[in-house]
Amino acid sequence: MRRRLLALILGLSMTTGCGARSDTPDVVPEAGPSREASAGVELAEASEAFALLKRLDDAWRDRDCATVERLTTWAERALGGRACEATRNGRPAPARKSYGDVELYLPGVADQGRWFVALARRPDPAYFLFLQEDGEWRLGAGPIPIRGEVREPTEGAVPTDDPVAGVRARLVPQRYLAYLTDPAGVSGMTFPKGDPVRGLFDDLVRRPPRVRPDRLTTDVRLLVGPQRALMLPTGGVLVIHALEIEHRQRARPGRPALSRPIYGRADLRGFTGRTRAARLTGTEVVVVATEIVGSGSKLATAGLRRGLATLTAG
Numbered sequence: 001m002r003r004r005l006l007a008l009i010l011g012l013s014m015t016t017g018c019g020a021r022s023d024t025p026d027v028v029p030e031a032g033p034s035r036e037a038s039a040g041v042e043l044a045e046a047s048e049a050f051a052l053l054k055r056l057d058d059a060w061r062d063r064d065c066a067t068v069e070r071l072t073t074w075a076e077r078a079l080g081g082r083a084c085e086a087t088r089n090g091r092p093a094p095a096r097k098s099y100g101d102v103e104l105y106l107p108g109v110a111d112q113g114r115w116f117v118a119l120a121r122r123p124d125p126a127y128f129l130f131l132q133e134d135g136e137w138r139l140g141a142g143p144i145p146i147r148g149e150v151r152e153p154t155e156g157a158v159p160t161d162d163p164v165a166g167v168r169a170r171l172v173p174q175r176y177l178a179y180l181t182d183p184a185g186v187s188g189m190t191f192p193k194g195d196p197v198r199g200l201f202d203d204l205v206r207r208p209p210r211v212r213p214d215r216l217t218t219d220v221r222l223l224v225g226p227q228r229a230l231m232l233p234t235g236g237v238l239v240i241h242a243l244e245i246e247h248r249q250r251a252r253p254g255r256p257a258l259s260r261p262i263y264g265r266a267d268l269r270g271f272t273g274r275t276r277a278a279r280l281t282g283t284e285v286v287v288v289a290t291e292i293v294g295s296g297s298k299l300a301t302a303g304l305r306r307g308l309a310t311l312t313a314g
Contacts, residue, residue: 041106046104046106050102050118052071052139053099055067055071056071056072060093061093063084065080065081065084065085065088069084072139073140074141074225075285076141078244078285079285083307083310086271089270090270091266097123097143101120102121103119103121104118113132113226115140117153121150125146126144127141127289127302127303128141131226144240144288144289144305147196147301148302151289152232154231156230157230158230168237168292169229169292175189176197176241180197180200180201180204181220191299195300196304197304211261213251215249216262217247218246219245221243223241223243227240235294236291236294238289238290238291239289240289241290242286243285244283244286244309246282246283247280247282247283248279248280248281249280251278255278257277258277267308271311271312272312274313277314280313282312283310284307289302289303
């Protein structure tokens with residue numbers, strides 16, 4: 001169920017961009033008067049789990065990739081594996097933010113294991129998905145920066161066997177996949193003007209001509225894992241899911257190196273130890289929070305984050 005933390009969680013930070021580390025001392029959040037449990041997750045337990053962001057922040061700072069792996073799962077583990085190792089070769093580590101003004105949304109059904117969603121409003125609104133794996137809480141997705149209006153879930157998760165909302169939620173990732181792999185628009189899948197996924201689509205379509213004479217091919221697929229959905233007070237649904245994008249770029253015959261590599265030198269050197277290459281294969285992970293608008297079938301991207309997970313040269 002939705003619960004607001006009664007104390008700001010300070011000193012908690014995460015990774016997205018560049019910035020300075022906050023050394024503000026931690027403040028232990030109060031659990032509040034309610035100890036209600038939902039799907040076996042209590043408010044105090046979720047509050048403690050949210051605090052692992054600080055440990056994860058420290059692990060990135062120290063380039064402690066074993067700890068980064070231990071504290072993450074699903075999308076964040078994909079984004080922290082080789083990417084963390086690349087920071088040891090000079091690639092900048094993700095920046096850290098101290099998140100506060102946090103609300104926790106505890107699922108009302110237990111058919112998907114133990115999990116919860118956190119909404120942090122400061123310094124910038126973002127969603128986080130936490131999952132329990134092997135008895136330990138781990139960060140599965142987040143931060144997912146929120147675009148525009150903040151969608152606040154209600155008290156319940158969407159049951160997987162729900163014949164209406166459950167089916168719509170399960171189909172959301174496939175609908176994104178259909179949109180991103182359909183340059184001709186045959187599927188009829190659309191998103192509102194200004195939606196972030198439209199920008200992602202435009203980038204995928206425009207990149208191949210821009211890197212000529214190099215050749216670029218791209219595959220988009222679902223990142224298999226624990227898609228989760230919560231009800232919205234408008235009658236809609238908030239779905240957290242992820243996609244994987246693989247780019248393969250190669251120089252034209254007779255050329256010893258790419259003319260216009262799509263990834264910068266810091267990425268190339270960090271992941272491969274090289275400064276030039278004739279072939280590159282890069283895998284990106286896109287973590288998405290999607291709103292199913294009202295009781296209909298329209299989708300709107302509530303938040304999106306895209307990061308490079310692996311890069312190889314050959």
